[in-house]
Amino acid sequence: MELMCAIRVIFFLLTTTVIIICLFMESAVVPPKEKIPVPHKMDAKGKMTMKRSLERTRSNILNCDVSNNRSIEEGQLPEGAISHNTVGLTMLISKPSCKALISGKDAEYNEMKTQIFTYKYPYRPKTDYQLVTRNCHNFLRDRGYILNVTSEEIGFPLAYNILMFKDVEQVERLLRAIYRPSNFYCIHVDRKAHFKVKLQIMSIVRCFPNVFLSSRQMKVEWAGYSVLEAEMACMKDLLQRPGWKYFINLTGQEYPLKTNLEIVRILKILNGANSIDATTNKKWKKLWKHLGNPPHKIRTYKGNTHIVACRGFVDYIMNNPIAKDFAKWVKNAVVPDETFFPSLNHNPHLKVPGSALGKTTIASMYTVSG
Template sequence: MHKPTLVRRLLLVFTCLIFIALNLAVVCVFRSSPSNLCGTAQENLTHGSFDVENRHPADLGDVAVVGQSFNEIVDSVVPRVKISDVDCKLLFEGDLDELHYAEEIMTQTQRHFLSDERMFLKSKNCTKFVKERQYILSSLTKEEEEFPLAFSIMVYKNAEQVERLLRAIYRPQNFYCFHVDNKSSPAFLNAMTSLSSCFDNVFVANTHVNVVWAEVTVLDAELVCMEELFKRYYKKWKYFINLTGQEFPLKTNMELVKILKAYGGANDMEGTLKRTFFRRNMDRFTKEWDGHLHLTGQTLPPAPFGIVPTKGAVHITATWGFVNFTLTDPIAKEFLKWTRKTHRACETFFTSLNHNPHLMVPGSFTGSAEALETKPFMTRYKIWVDESIPFCGGKFVRAICIFGLEHLPRLFVRNELFANKFHQEFQPYTLDCMEEWHYNKTRLGYSLPFNTQHYRSLPFVKDKII
């Protein structure tokens, strides 16, 4: 009669011991945040009518308690964003009533943004700033931690919008370089320097180029950040992506990692021969740049090493191997000298290295000239005024579409990695809703499948030099 009771008691004690052991166990989930800036909630992040729920990255250090699901952990780390004045979901669905309602609000109310001086002051207290702005201070997954990215960001004004871009793409395992234009105001430079000082993996480039649109100075500025990222974090990142301060991501960091892994070492760069030859026939003389453009009177010689120049966007997604070749190989250095004498060198240098397979540049395209003209470009979604589909859903400035509310239904279904351009003061709910969508996708994306087949089947992925 007593033996069953004793057995039951022993089983009960054994069960309790297992329960206690499981609750005391820990598993390594997160990286430590840079500068130990993670903390508890203090106040909501607000800019205008944009509100973020009062959730902040928990200071978990290197561990999280067993029993808490991964989705619960992500939910505690990633900001929960909700616009209070308008329904972004309806705007993304193209609801005309909600569109007209949002336009009416924007017409009747004036939005106030942070000045560069104010951004400087707010970012002086790094701990408070990072808490309030709700930076994601965890790599979130081992896959993301083991696939760090390097970003260069060309900036010249509007520190708040630049900070919103950084906040959207920031992860502690990635690396970020700001090139501040030499023409930028002291207040803007101070704001960017102060912002960067809050993170171990963010910095302002030491050199400040006086950037002039369409001239070689654009390329010079890009090379400044590329070289500093290359030297500071030698072999510590997998891919390089260059941005400007007026862009916003269409993919989460997790999606970027999966896409770039699907590329399998391929570069993504725009390239065409047709527009290049037309332009080169117009450039009968070499050019020199000393702050002003000069014709030398000398005919432009052929490009060295049998390179056939191609034309393409300065925005690129490039492997570490491509960057290494660009900065260190004698062929690239000699071609750079030749490129400096051409018009729009920024649209010639990177793309030509990527589309001349005899150079054996890592990740470069090996397809035919015919394939080059139809090859998709996934790095950037941008609309020019002279394109066959001129719909902008915003306004055109210097021939480029500034996205507005009407374009939201098109933006969130794009396959590109980033969209260019946004002006936060133009129809400000546009960028607000992009933030809401992006953060919510970040938080929910880990429980949803992400199909990379489209990216694996791209021509530049199939035809590449490894």
Template sequence: MLASLLFSLLYIPTQLSRPINIFNPSKSFIIPKSSKPYPVTFAYLISASRGDTAKLKRTLRALYHPGNSYLIHMDYDAPESEQKEMANFVSSEPVFSKVGNVWIVGKPNLVTYRGPTMLATTLHAMSMLLRIAKWDWFINLSASDYPLVTQDDLIYAFSALPKDLNFIQHSSHLGWKQNKRGKPIIIDPGLHSLNKSEIWWVIKQRTLPTAFKLYTGSAWTILSRSFAEYCIVGWDNLPRTLLLYYTNFVSSPEGYFQTVICNSDDYKNTTLNHDLHYITWDTPPKQHPRSLGLKDYRRMVLSNRPFARKFKQNDHALNKIDRELLKRRHGQFSYGAWCSKSGKRHNNCSDLQSEKYGVLTPGTGSRRLRTLLTKLVSSQNFNKKQCK
């Protein structure tokens, strides 16, 4: 089982034309010669499950930008009708067709909560995006996430950063996770079954490893292209060794990237100990974070973070975020220079202005985010929050 998982990840690039649906544009997007490329770009994996189509459409519109790349993964458990609905949505959107930067995984994976199939899906997406697009950072989100800044804001704020930085929340202080995560052995039926079920628990436990040090943290990360390449086609065996170890690990997405990067001499000093998400938990914490609402709005904005989770479908807080932070109207995209017509201050952001490709119009969100990033990369904080 372990060998088959590793084999499938290693050989994903040779099968790219089949597992991914690429919607051929009816009209090619030609970047004007006068346009400059964007200073940095992002590759997004947006994951969704059964019943998430409405949330997924809204999140994709809020996140969309012609300079970025977007890969959508809908759980294999989602009915065929939902898979087709999303395929029709992507293929029928004129902007997506013109630019050609939104894809859907054509052969989706069965994802088991707390199992390694979620990690396998992330690595699968990274390998696809590395092959089909040029980008600087990889961001994994779910349909329940939502941006708190426009993509113009995000691109502008990140343009001042070294491109080798990795935003990975990490800690070697396992606490209760030592016995609840590090020692149990589990089997994810999603690796070998087409029917979704809970993970299986093995009665016997294992000791903590001595060949490497375990780290834990948030499953939501922003990874540099260099580190993504290391994880997929790394020049030493650490990423593959740890992939085999984490195949039988509870909630492996909360430890794999943390343990890989903090045990790598090449990358351990590139970490910023932050996931750039606004998330709140109950006391004591439950399995899932608390759903956000209007009462959380002020704290979300003051956190200066670019993303928040999780939201219920069409929560009123999303409308407020659209209206006040993203300048996004219903059914349209978030505000950006790429879709702004000259002389129209409050136009609908619904169409691509090709002459504006490469142009940014950052707003207050970029200033909030730059405040946070400046604090994180300051020498006082950066060196203290490296892998310990």
């Protein structure tokens, strides 16, 4: 009996030892499965959408090839595309088909929405501006900047403000389109932007005598007062530059539909008047109703963040006590910049340069000379 118990104990110990050795060897030989990064949880419908997106993307063009007939062969990754492994699928993220987007095809639009909201950065920048701007002359020549302008453009200089946070290539493409030696350009780089973004844009700016970074950088938060602060930082700097007639504010994600000469001719027709959208729709009162009555009997308006304003309007914003009081009042409003600019432009009793006289025609505006 004692012999049988001893045999069972020995057998149990041997079995346990063998199992431990096998488990150790298995873990040493077979590497752990690599976890697939998943940007966010997806249901079955989302997976099907991604599968369809993959099928369409494989036949999409890259770099907006308007021929729209380039195909992607199995196993090949075209230049400008990035492969992402998501929910068990190998997703090929490419640039959109411009021809399909312009023609209004829903499939292309929906695919781009899927890619934009699924991946934070669909494709990476290719240009190292710290490298290509080492020789500014070559940079301006190779990138195709327009350095010769008409006498009409020289006589009507413009001032641009660009707010940016990322995508240096896109900002440089915008600058290349709107740049003329007769204009002035202030670029505000969000204080929370990546340091590489700041270095790249600084490299570009140093190649131009009339392009500069704002003297103050704000940590810009969407719909907050910091947006207006960033705009006003550039306004202050631009007022130090002489001669310009009109101020235009942009973000780094925009592109002009007109040439500089066409813009100059349009602004000449305005004859000193501002172009600032405004509405008194009651639904927008929620943006400022918690603030009480505005100062100086100002009637509040909701408008667009983008404005085209004469120099006198910009000077009024930065130096007039009424504008300063109103800026303090809108500080705690929602999207204060979209209340600040239109309200100052549509209160006739303030007599702001370039502003609307009231409920009359668009041509009925205060004008400024020079």
